Amino acid sequence: MSAELDGIRILIVTSNTGVERDELLVPRDQLRALGAHVTHAAVEEIDVHTFRHDLIPSEPVRPDMALSDASIPERSTSW
Secondary structure (H helix, E strand, O other): OOOOOOOOEEEEEEOOEEEEHHHHHHHHHHHHHOOOEEEEEEOOOOOEEEEEOOOEEOOOEOOOEEHHHOOOOOOOOOO
């Protein structure tokens, strides 16, 4: 794991359906590999229905939290 983005916090926000799988997972995984703390929030904390090529259903992805549970710390040195 690289430390290039160590200490950086990133929030990815999606709906719970109609999400292109690679547009969610590729950046999420690459950012994590660079050391960022990445959180995926969806409208609801239930599986996100993903697709390939906009039409082919793919595996569901479980978000880390519901969007309503996401918050910005009062004071953060990461910003």
